[in-house]
Amino acid sequence: MPDHPVWVSCLDFFQESLPPQQFNSWIKPLTFDIVGSQIVLTAPNSFALKLIQERFLSVISQRAESLLPFVPTIELKVGKKRIPTTQQTTPETSILPTAPCEASSPKSQKEFGKLNPTLCFDHFVTGKANQLAHAAAIQVADTPGSVYNPLFIYGGVGLGKTHLLQAIGNQIKSNSPKAKVCYIHATNYVSDWVKAVQTKRFDEFKQFYNSLDLLLIDDIQFIADKAGTQQEFFYTLNTLTEAHKQVVITCDTFPKEISGIEPRLTSRFSWGLTVAVDPPNVEMRVAILLQKASQSKMSLGEDVAFFIAKHVRSNIRELEGALKRVEAFSRFHRRPISVEVAKDALKDLLASQNKQVSIDNIQKTVADFYRIKVADLLSKKRTRNITRPRQMAMLLARELTPFSLPEIGAAFGDRDHSTVLYACRTIELLKRSNSITNAEYNTLSQSLRN
Numbered sequence: 001m002p003d004h005p006v007w008v009s010c011l012d013f014f015q016e017s018l019p020p021q022q023f024n025s026w027i028k029p030l031t032f033d034i035v036g037s038q039i040v041l042t043a044p045n046s047f048a049l050k051l052i053q054e055r056f057l058s059v060i061s062q063r064a065e066s067l068l069p070f071v072p073t074i075e076l077k078v079g080k081k082r083i084p085t086t087q088q089t090t091p092e093t094s095i096l097p098t099a100p101c102e103a104s105s106p107k108s109q110k111e112f113g114k115l116n117p118t119l120c121f122d123h124f125v126t127g128k129a130n131q132l133a134h135a136a137a138i139q140v141a142d143t144p145g146s147v148y149n150p151l152f153i154y155g156g157v158g159l160g161k162t163h164l165l166q167a168i169g170n171q172i173k174s175n176s177p178k179a180k181v182c183y184i185h186a187t188n189y190v191s192d193w194v195k196a197v198q199t200k201r202f203d204e205f206k207q208f209y210n211s212l213d214l215l216l217i218d219d220i221q222f223i224a225d226k227a228g229t230q231q232e233f234f235y236t237l238n239t240l241t242e243a244h245k246q247v248v249i250t251c252d253t254f255p256k257e258i259s260g261i262e263p264r265l266t267s268r269f270s271w272g273l274t275v276a277v278d279p280p281n282v283e284m285r286v287a288i289l290l291q292k293a294s295q296s297k298m299s300l301g302e303d304v305a306f307f308i309a310k311h312v313r314s315n316i317r318e319l320e321g322a323l324k325r326v327e328a329f330s331r332f333h334r335r336p337i338s339v340e341v342a343k344d345a346l347k348d349l350l351a352s353q354n355k356q357v358s359i360d361n362i363q364k365t366v367a368d369f370y371r372i373k374v375a376d377l378l379s380k381k382r383t384r385n386i387t388r389p390r391q392m393a394m395l396l397a398r399e400l401t402p403f404s405l406p407e408i409g410a411a412f413g414d415r416d417h418s419t420v421l422y423a424c425r426t427i428e429l430l431k432r433s434n435s436i437t438n439a440e441y442n443t444l445s446q447s448l449r450n
């Protein structure tokens with residue numbers, strides 16, 4: 001799988017940090033495969049294998065952990081480099097665990113996935129941004145099926161929804177080891193259902209999901225526009241909640257804002273408790289960095305944590321990625337971690353931030369283009385001639401600035417993050433169906449980038 005995102009990221013890193021001769025001799029000849037939750041690296045000979053193990057394995061493993069939603073094991077072996085023929089999985093599905101469920105899934109009785117034990121409550125840092133979601137998750141984990149059912153957790157990318165979901169699963173598993181728990185990403189739920197339809201194994205599918213004690217379903221927005229799957233999920237949700245079996249759902253947006261999902265289902269999502277996870281403020285980002293560092297036994301001063309937290313604001317996944325980058329850089333260059341090392345390790349990110357367009361600039365450019373006032377973009381006016389430019393400006397702000405959805409919303413007259421998300425989706429859809437919107441977007445985007 002030469003173009004698997006993990007391997008592409010490793011190749012980028014090594015190409016940047018190693019002299020070309022070393023890169024060509026040691027890294028290029030490797031073959032990278034991923035099978036379930038195991039990465040298999042094949043080196044051309046035992047000498048190369050030993051060298052990879054001693055010098056490069058830790059970076060490969062760190063990159064893999066930061067990109068995959070599970071902690072992979074890595075096997076090194078000697079063999080010939082394979083010339084890839086066909087792509088086995090799409091990059092999107094290949095970074096998901098192949099066997100998502102803790103309980104045996106209907107796909108195959110042999111496929112056992114695992115909850116990731118590191119995604120537990122002890123490793124979850126709380127703050128104003130996630131206090132309510134955290135408290136609700138703890139309560140659900142302590143008394144499943146009896147308080148908030150379903151628990152619906154929503155928020156932007158990389159803000160800890162999966163972490164909370166898995167923490168609930170881990171806690172329930174530890175309290176009741178026999179509980180039948182299933183963690184599944186919505187895309188896998190969809191493909192399980194499609195397979196059940198194709199192979200006419202509906203009963204097996206239904207029986208499996210309806211017999212669970214706990215269903216954890218991640219990123220439910222991915223069942224949008226899949227009518228059959230939605231109907232089936234509606235029945236499962238009803239069956240489980242009526243039997244006081246717990247269901248926890250995560251989503252990138254508030255139930256009513258999800259497009260492409262039947263209203264009876266979105267309304268059902270809100271029957272239990274709906275809680276948000278918001279982007280962390282700088283103090284919380286520092287606390288997360290210190291916690292991640294201590295978890296991986298890395299020595300990180302508060303000054304360095306503050307420096308990273310100040311510059312990486314988009315989400316917690318990016319924050320973790322930056323920390324791993326600093327650590328890898330310090331190891332490679334044998335320099336102890338300091339603010340200077342962090343500056344060097346994150347220089348690309350810092351440079352791209354300097355080049356970034358400001359939200360003010362986007363608002364001014366968009367207002368001039370559509371011959372309206374910036375004040376209109378920030379106002380409560382909802383006429384089409386103002387709404388569309390506002391939505392366009394929000395999408396451009398999302399694409400061209402590092403600001404989070406709530407930060408963009410705040411810059412557009414104190415709007416909610418879900419309004420920004422809705423705006424981005426609307427323009428993205430319009431770009432596909434309407435050539436004028438598409439041309440306007442391209443013109444604005446290019447003029448802002450230059």
Ligand SMILES: Nc1ncnc2c1ncn2[C@@H]1O[C@H](COP(=O)(O)OP(=O)(O)OP(=O)(O)O)[C@@H](O)[C@H]1O
Pocket residue numbers: 119123124125126130155156157158159160161162163164219252288316317320
């Ligand atoms: N409050 C937190 N404390 C510690 N680590 C956190 C916290 N929130 C998120 N993380 C870490 O950040 C990373 C991304 O979090 P997670 O995968 O849960 O995000 P998500 O909201 O599910 O994102 P997506 O929408 O992309 O699925 C994970 O490694 C997770 O452990």
